[in-house]
């Protein structure tokens with residue numbers, strides 16, 4: 001059984017992440033979407049909120065499970081019996097960080113865990129969770145970046161009412 005982990009912060013999940021999830025779920029028998037529970041970071045959404053949002057958005061997939069993890073990603077991979085880490089590459093600017101992470105994970109886990117990259121769909125190549133948060137925080141329109149439920153919850157976090165979400 002081919003099992004992979006798609007890890008990330010998902011704060012919040014974007015259409016770019018969801019595209020990688022859909023494509024990975026077609027390749028692997030089981031896909032674990034895993035949210036990093038990093039106490040050192042100050043995310044907009046709690047880890048439980050992010051897990052619940054992802055569960056809701058991946059409800060239709062029978063081969064996707066949503067979890068959270070703390071500590072090293074490779075430990076979580078080994079615990080889950082997943083030998084592949086999926087990461088999305090948007091542009092060459094992602095490459096250096098992703099390469100460093102992949103090499104570090106390979107050093108830590110040896111041949112037990114490999115990283116596989118999917119190139120982000122061009123429609124989402126510019127998109128990041130940070131951009132979504134910045135635009136939302138100023139009341140800008142994020143409806144083209146994230147699903148409606150995520151947009152609503154993100155605006156709520158910034159105390160922005162629906163009627164204020166008209167700026168493009």
Ligand code: PNS
Pocket residue numbers: 007008009010036071072073074100101104105
């Ligand atoms: O969505 P992100 O923030 O780009 O995801 C990064 C993430 C969560 C995959 C990465 O930071 C991670 O797995 N951290 C856990 C700690 C770890 O394993 N570090 C060693 C590899 S650099």
